[in-house]
Amino acid sequence: MALDATSGNDRPGPAPGTPWANAQLALTLLAINPQGLGGLWLMARAGPMRERLLAQLAPFAPQRLHPAMPADSLAGGMDIAETLLAQAPRWRPGLLAKGGWAVLSSAERTSPATAAMIIDQARMAGAKGQPTALLALDESATEAEALPSPLAEALGLFADLDGLALADCPDAPMPQQKITAAQAMLSGVTLADGALSAIAQTCQILGIASPRAALFCMAAARAHAALQGRHVTNTADLEIAAALVLAHRATRQPETPPDQAATPPQDSAPPPPPPDSPQTDSAPPDSAPADMADDAPPPQPEPATAEMLIASAQAALPHDLLARLQAGRIARQMAKGAAGAGARQASRHRGRPLPPRSGKPGAGQRVDIFATLRQAAPWQKMRRAAVQGPHASQGPTSQRLLIWPADIQLKRFQARQERALFFLVDASGSAAVARLAEAKGAIELMLAQAYARRDHVALITFRGTQAELALPPTRALVQAKRSLAGLPGGGATPLAHALDMARACVAQARARGQTPALAVLTDGRGNIALDGSANRQAAQADTTRMAQALQAMRVPALVLDTSLRPRPDVQTLATALGAELVRLPRADAHGLSATLGAALGRDLA
Amino acid sequence: MTPFPFSAIVGQDEMKTAMILTAIDPRIGGVLVFGDRGTGKSTAVRALAALLPPIQAVQGCPVNSATAADCPDWFTPTGTATETRQTPVVDLPLGVSEDRVTGALDIERALTSGEKAFAPGLLARANRGYLYIDEVNLLEDHIVDLLLDVAQSGQNVVERDGLSIRHAARFVLVGSGNPEEGELRPQLLDRFGLSVEVRSPDDIETRVEVIRRRDAYENSHASFMAQWQPQDDALRAQIVAARQGLAAVKSTSIALYDCAAICLALGADGLRGELTLLRAARALAAFEGAAELTRAHIRAVAPMALRHRLRRDPLDEAGSTTRVTRQLAEVLP
Numbered sequence: 054m055a056l057d058a059t060s061g062n063d064r065p066g067p068a069p070g071t072p073w074a075n076a077q078l079a080l081t082l083l084a085i086n087p088q089g090l091g092g093l094w095l096m097a098r099a100g101p102m103r104e105r106l107l108a109q110l111a112p113f114a115p116q117r118l119h120p121a122m123p124a125d126s127l128a129g130g131m132d133i134a135e136t137l138l139a140q141a142p143r144w145r146p147g148l149l150a151k152g153g154w155a156v157l158s159s160a161e162r163t164s165p166a167t168a169a170m171i172i173d174q175a176r177m178a179g180a181k182g183q184p185t186a187l188l189a190l191d192e193s194a195t196e197a198e199a200l201p202s203p204l205a206e207a208l209g210l211f212a213d214l215d216g217l218a219l220a221d222c223p224d225a226p227m228p229q230q231k232i233t234a235a236q237a238m239l240s241g242v243t244l245a246d247g248a249l250s251a252i253a254q255t256c257q258i259l260g261i262a263s264p265r266a267a268l269f270c271m272a273a274a275r276a277h278a279a280l281q282g283r284h285v286t287n288t289a290d291l292e293i294a295a296a297l298v299l300a301h302r303a304t305r306q307p308e309t310p311p312d313q314a315a316t317p318p319q320d321s322a323p324p325p326p327p328p329d330s331p332q333t334d335s336a337p338p339d340s341a342p343a344d345m346a347d348d349a350p351p352p353q354p355e356p357a358t359a360e361m362l363i364a365s366a367q368a369a370l371p372h373d374l375l376a377r378l379q380a381g382r383i384a385r386q387m388a389k390g391a392a393g394a395g396a397r398q399a400s401r402h403r404g405r406p407l408p409p410r411s412g413k414p415g416a417g418q419r420v421d422i423f424a425t426l427r428q429a430a431p432w433q434k435m436r437r438a439a440v441q442g443p444h445a446s447q448g449p450t451s452q453r454l455l456i457w458p459a460d461i462q463l464k465r466f467q468a469r470q471e472r473a474l475f476f477l478v479d480a481s482g483s484a485a486v487a488r489l490a491e492a493k494g495a496i497e498l499m500l501a502q503a504y505a506r507r508d509h510v511a512l513i514t515f516r517g518t519q520a521e522l523a524l525p526p527t528r529a530l531v532q533a534k535r536s537l538a539g540l541p542g543g544g545a546t547p548l549a550h551a552l553d554m555a556r557a558c559v560a561q562a563r564a565r566g567q568t569p570a571l572a573v574l575t576d577g578r579g580n581i582a583l584d585g586s587a588n589r590q591a592a593q594a595d596t597t598r599m600a601q602a603l604q605a606m607r608v609p610a611l612v613l614d615t616s617l618r619p620r621p622d623v624q625t626l627a628t629a630l631g632a633e634l635v636r637l638p639r640a641d642a643h644g645l646s647a648t649l650g651a652a653l654g655r656d657l658a
Numbered sequence: 659m660t661p662f663p664f665s666a667i668v669g670q671d672e673m674k675t676a677m678i679l680t681a682i683d684p685r686i687g688g689v690l691v692f693g694d695r696g697t698g699k700s701t702a703v704r705a706l707a708a709l710l711p712p713i714q715a716v717q718g719c720p721v722n723s724a725t726a727a728d729c730p731d732w733f734t735p736t737g738t739a740t741e742t743r744q745t746p747v748v749d750l751p752l753g754v755s756e757d758r759v760t761g762a763l764d765i766e767r768a769l770t771s772g773e774k775a776f777a778p779g780l781l782a783r784a785n786r787g788y789l790y791i792d793e794v795n796l797l798e799d800h801i802v803d804l805l806l807d808v809a810q811s812g813q814n815v816v817e818r819d820g821l822s823i824r825h826a827a828r829f830v831l832v833g834s835g836n837p838e839e840g841e842l843r844p845q846l847l848d849r850f851g852l853s854v855e856v857r858s859p860d861d862i863e864t865r866v867e868v869i870r871r872r873d874a875y876e877n878s879h880a881s882f883m884a885q886w887q888p889q890d891d892a893l894r895a896q897i898v899a900a901r902q903g904l905a906a907v908k909s910t911s912i913a914l915y916d917c918a919a920i921c922l923a924l925g926a927d928g929l930r931g932e933l934t935l936l937r938a939a940r941a942l943a944a945f946e947g948a949a950e951l952t953r954a955h956i957r958a959v960a961p962m963a964l965r966h967r968l969r970r971d972p973l974d975e976a977g978s979t980t981r982v983t984r985q986l987a988e989v990l991p
Contacts, residue, residue, distance in 0.1 A: 089876070136765075268873070
């Protein structure tokens with residue numbers, strides 16, 4: 054009965070319920086409108102709470118998916134064994150061909166390609182009127198793990214079971230009758246006046262770029278209204294939708310607390326129209342569909358406003374979870390240079406097996422015997438007829454398997470490249486000495502992690518008029534610590550030199566087959582030009598040029614602003630580098646290390 | 659459900675223009691759409707297919723041949739009668755096998771009667787239409803290579819078990835993807851005719867309009883489609899007229915010189931850039947009903963025709979689009 058307790062429409066405040074009730078409600082809404090909501094991203098490790106939630110799906114016999122699933126079982130294909138037995142083709146449908154519930158376990162380990170394939174399959178089934186409700190179980194243990202972005206985008210709802218006790222999670226079956234009733238009336242549910250613009254503004258203020266989020270939000274609000282037996286959405290529906298759909302997608306927080314946010318925050322460029330007038334969405338009359346909710350006067354006296362939705366979204370998730378999700382996004386962005394060609398490399402000999410492909414053996418390729426036999430099997434009858442044709446009665450040939458060159462399948466593997474992490478540390482006078490100590494501490498922690506992950510770490514320091522490769526790429530912890538301890542501070546900031554050196558190092562690392570990444574700890578105020586002169590203007594021009602050159606090499610990078618007060622210089626640097634900028638207003642070694650770990654330490658396996 | 663109306667897509671003008679140009683002159687080559695999620699990339703491709711006029715094809719022909727003479731030799735048409743078909747748009751699912759793309763021996767006939775016969779694949783179905791790959795950067799490299807080869811030669815050749823099959827495969831390749839998941843190799847980039855970058859709208863009115871229209875499409879489908887029918891019809895008529903007018907568009911030697919000059923200034927490799935630029939500009943001129951190709955047409959299509967062909971300059975990565983615009987301002991004022 055947890056569902057009834059939370060979905061009460063008389064709840065005035067923004068608090069949409071406990072995490073457990075939210076998760077149950079999300080599941081119910083998904084059951085009502087799988088086509089519109091796509092799926093549920095459930096943060097939950099294996100445990101009794103998760104089992105209890107999954108048990109609710111048991112009657113629907115959900116499909117089980119896992120990240121290492123081969124393409125042909127996802128997409129379907131010929132069932133060779135059956136085909137040979139039956140002497141007639143037997144096709145196996147894709148796992149999602151019939152839609153329905155599907156549970157993807159260890160979703161954070163899904164590769165973007167597999168994720169895209171799952172979504173593709175679900176879309177095709179949906180187009181045939183067989184919508185899929187996908188439940189992705191995210192078992193991320195560290196900040197460095199995150200759901201692949203195609204999946205994060207395609208799942209409308211989010212719920213988090215972390216930190217719940219079993220006692221907080223009363224067992225309740227899915228309200229099947231209510232769901233059926235809600236499904237029946239779903240298509241007739243309209244949005245209240247002003248709901249659309251309130252959702253759009255909320256997305257804008259929370260920094261949610263994709264319009265899909267807004268569509269999911271509307272779908273969730275409609276499903277919730279239908280669940281409540283209402284034909285027009287009200288404020289409570291929208292608040293719950295914001296909590297379940299928008300909260301986890303927020304990439305920034307409004308600067309003012311929600312209860313004082315009478316005016317929109319200054320950082321959104323065009324000031325949104327005053328959100329409390331329901332007629333703000335005045336689009337060009339010829340382009341707006343005429344039938345939109347005109348005939349249904351809003352029964353709700355007070356329309357939902359962006360502020361209420363934001364408050365609801367903010368209340369839905371603990372702040373540290375948002376920070377973690379944000380870290381995951383940064384991690385994904387950092388991995389971008391590597392995800393395509395770099396870090397994962399097709400290999401002939403070692404690594405994770407990939408599907409075999411046809412080709413000619415030789416040059417160290419290994420033949421996949423089983424796949425080759427499977428490839429050859431269906432054609433035996435045809436070939437035998439061709440080979441024996443004129444003298445078909447010759448006995449022994451008929452027993453022999455006829456394998457032709459086109460059948461040969463080669464083994465393929467995916468090997469992981471080593472990562473080389475370059476720290477560029479500003480040891481100049483402008484970067485206060487205290488910050489330098491913090492940076493050193495963080496690097497030491499990173500070194501320990503890197504050691505565990507077998508990453509290479511290098512250190513480039515810059516002060517005075519030169520940049521110095523204080524530590525060439527190494528996995529030796531002791532050596533790294535020693536060179537850090539002796540790091541002096543003070544002097545001018547030859548930032549351009551450091552970036553130039555990083556460029557050379559990155560090229561070298563690539564030549565060695567490593568995947569380089571940069572972490573720049575600076576205040577961004579380079580003041581020594583490449584020619585060694587203390588000309589500030591020239592220095593900044595050189596810095597930007599070098600940073601752009603690094604960006605052109607597509608090196609994933611992160612800039613950590615070490616200045617006490619944020620300045621535009623460091624933003625310029627981050628933009629030129631194409632890097633994520635992280636401000637550390639009062640970072641200690643552990644905080645710094647955690648941020649870096651999230652951004653750079655994502656496991657690319 | 660009928661696809662979203664093409665004219666109802668809010669903004670994203672460059673993407674829409676690029677797609678319309680390939681509909682006018684398929685020889686421009688494919689379109690690559692890279693950008694944020696949820697910007698209507700897939701929607702636009704499906705919408706375009708529904709917008710295009712139907713084609714005439716020989717009855718039963720697996721490769722949509724226009725006349726009986728065009729039919730491949732492994733297919734015997736029952737007569738010369740033709741039928742009307744929608745412009746084919748074939749989705750290439752990720753994880754597709756090479757066999758399904760190119761076609762292969764018909765496994766059913768091989769098993770049951772031991773006969774060699776050809777079972778056409780996705781390339782056959784896409785002939786004279788569109789082949790759409792979502793998340794093209796996640797597709798296996800060997801499949802992308804194969805597709806680009808076929809797209810360029812217009813011929814699909816399958817050699818297997820002593821059978822040699824070929825058939826026409828002329829299609830417009832549309833690839834879309836999100837750069838976050840990895841880039842395409844430069845060799846592949848260059849083989850797409852046009853490339854556009856899409857971004858999520860960042861002003862509130864546009865965003866409201868996007869979701870309003872999508873919402874109306876999903877929830878008051880019939881009236882929404884009816885509302886946009888006239889715009890789509892007008893656009894279709896304009897595309898058909900442009901196709902007919904294309905041959906009549908004059909390109910002066912000044913225009914040819916302009917194309918060469920901008921490609922030279924940008925250091926775009928090979929002649930593919932010039933040719934695509936010229937074709938795209940001519941298609942645009944035809945679309946606008948102009949009698950002659952002007953510098954304005956070239957300027958308008960130069961970014962989409964050239965931005966993916968630039969050599970990466972390690973000291974100047976202001977973004978390829980900026981580089982093209984900058985050179986345009988200098989070379990073709």
